[in-house]
Amino acid sequence: MYSAKEAVSANNISEQFISQMTIRYLTSRKLVFPTKSILDEERRINSWLGIGACGSITYGRARIGKTVCMNYVAESIRNQYGSREMVIIWNVTDHPETERNFYASILMAMGYECPRYSTALILKERVLNELILRAHETPFKKAVMFIDEAWKLREKDFYWLMDLYNNLSGKDIQLSVFMYGTRELKDLKHSFKLQGKDQIVGRFMINESQFFGIQDPKELQFCMASVDKLHVCMTDYEILSDGLVDFYFPYADGKTFFDISNDFWEAFQSVRIQKRIAAEDIPMKYFIDSLVICLNMHGKLGNSPIAFPTRKELESCVALSGYGESDDEYTK
Template sequence: MEVRPVLGKREHPVYDNDYSINTGAIIALFNDVSRWIDNQSPGGIIYGKPRLGKTKAIACITKLLRKEYNPDLPIFQLNMTFHKLNEKRFYEQFLNDIGNAFAAKGTTFEKKERLINYLLNCAREANSKKIILFIDEANYLEEKEYSWLMDIYNRLMINGIHMTTLLVGTSEVLVAKQVFIKHKLQQLVGRFMVQEHHFHGVRDVKDLQICLVSYDSLLKYPLGSEWTYTRYFFPEAYRNGYRLANDAELIFDCFERFNKELNLTGKLDIPMQYIILAINICLKDYGADKACLDRPGLKEWKVSILNAGYLQAERTNLQIEKT
């Protein structure tokens, strides 16, 4: 029988949440985004509830896009905040976010030119006619910032580079789209908001099974070994046929019970943040590194979900909605 690897304390990626999985929602998003790129759509909206895992999905989609199109495909991420930005600060933040070392230097015009030239050079070095720009927390974008983005888009197009801009945020981005339509700002809607994708969390047992299978067969550590995450933390049970995916109905039922406690109605849409955290907690606390249980049961999954903060977060959301 193969001996369980000896790792340093807290070395396993589960301890730092230093890994990613391709969920059903991410695969659906990838299919839409790649279709938009193939059709040379200038942009689209990716929206969903807070904490569904949209930000982490950007990292997953980036890997999938580079695998699909070009290992060096220029993909950048601009992170918006609620702070108001003038044009100079906007270009500086953009340069900072995409890794330019001279973001703080120069006038507004110089920053803009540096940004555009940097994007063009990245595309040329990658031998690519495409640039993908994710804008996270896009609900903080204002009309003036869309106008500055449109200038960048137009300059790139003049130089033969097509930029697809993906606005990632809450449904407030859809509200902004309707406001722009109402005020006849078709040029902004046409550049950035034609396409829409509703990003969701885990909505049923099948969605959850897709997530859990990653722990059973895809995620492995040490790298290059055959020690899947499930096998590493529950080695005996794994050897006897146990898989986390076996517990999909049990785990989903726990979330449903918590929702009933809060009198929440409607279809479940569990943020990936709490799924991943609950799994991490279960593996760490009840697996071979600590409690050494053969496998988790109902009690362990309930405690793991509670410790992940799901119930507290949903309770807080209810309080906010009532105010």
């Protein structure tokens, strides 16, 4: 494994390039800190999947890490069942409420192109056949669908989803649908209940959970301990031997990110009080963004390099991250 110094010499690259690639990795979906909320969600989903539950809803504020959690759990299921194909991730976008669009969107989520002139019936058959094939990838005959931004689904979408479920059930295939979204997803369930849409609620929305960001100092300590294990990287995220502290703060005198966990927590609490933020948990996005700002500004290549961050610098980085600038931070 190269050190950063060796990589610069051997590959004709600069330390600035290594820093930029490292920051790119830190802000990519490849990096996941398995927080308590993520691990709790993984246990719940595995439990529901194990008993053949039809599905669930998971809701929470924006930017707290729901999509990262969803991808983490999806990968966990793929590894557990030994099949990548049995798990489909469908990112719902705004769409006209037509049967053809519904099936076309699922096909595209599976990685297929949708023939322009195919009818809804033909697309439905393709989706069913593909789900059956994928379910038979394991002896358990299960197909799993994760739906992100599920609050964008309309009433008819749920009835078409129910039709898929019934068709698969008739062939002894279990389809489980796990939906993720903001508070609007919870509101959608409530709306269906008020309208007496018990079939939809009973089939896909009985199980529910609320997702949170970093909830207490211990969780932040865990994240910071994980940061201490990270290394800088270069092209294609090739890992180098230098840790983040070694590279960005060479005069840290043995200090680690874990050592400043409490300062980081207090920095968030201070900004929270200043901005009068009601929500107590810290969205993962602002944790990552604050860390990246700190590395960029106060690391050895930054405009304001220091030996190692203190509470003062951390609070400034939290404020610069945009924490508290979104309206949904003012509701729990």
